[in-house]
Amino acid sequence: MALERTFSIIKPDATERNLTGKINAVFEDAGLRIVAQKRIQLTQKEAEAFYGVHKERPFFGELVSFMISGPVVVQVLEGENAVALHRDVMGATNPAEAAEGTVRKLFAKSIGENSVHGSDSLENAEKEIKFFFAEKDILP
Numbered sequence: 001m002a003l004e005r006t007f008s009i010i011k012p013d014a015t016e017r018n019l020t021g022k023i024n025a026v027f028e029d030a031g032l033r034i035v036a037q038k039r040i041q042l043t044q045k046e047a048e049a050f051y052g053v054h055k056e057r058p059f060f061g062e063l064v065s066f067m068i069s070g071p072v073v074v075q076v077l078e079g080e081n082a083v084a085l086h087r088d089v090m091g092a093t094n095p096a097e098a099a100e101g102t103v104r105k106l107f108a109k110s111i112g113e114n115s116v117h118g119s120d121s122l123e124n125a126e127k128e129i130k131f132f133f134a135e136k137d138i139l140p
């Protein structure tokens with residue numbers, strides 16, 4: 001197993017319902033360490049750039065306007081196999097398909113308002129972490 005870092009966002013539907021601590025507890029209980037974290041308001045430009053890979057998708061406009069509708073918490077999580085482990089504890093993108101005990105089963109409202117984002121590969125994790133954090137601000 002390899003020690004990895006992944007990137008996480010606690011989305012506006014979750015910050016609005018004051019769920020940051022409960023979601024962080026799920027991550028920590030699964031063995032992930034929060035090694036950087038900040039609560040920020042994304043701008044439209046930032047959200048469009050961050051989700052650029054989805055810009056041709058029919059839900060892109062909805063996704064961007066949701067992600068700027070309130071504060072988000074951006075995080076770096078560290079642990080053994082952190083990318084896959086984090087995806088497991090988040091659960092399926094669509095909460096109707098998410099397994100019991102996962103963040104999305106517990107808290108997500110819909111496929112769009114699904115409480116959390118996580119990197120889908122180690123390569124994307126590195127890019128997404130760099131989008132929001134300087135190395136000096138990541139403290140294992």
Ligand code: CMP
Pocket residue numbers: 054059062063093111112113114116117118
């Ligand atoms: P996320 O992991 O943040 O990456 C892209 C997001 O697009 C995804 O989570 C979903 O929240 C969102 N998404 C995917 N499919 C749809 C959809 N059909 N309608 C609205 N949002 C979607």
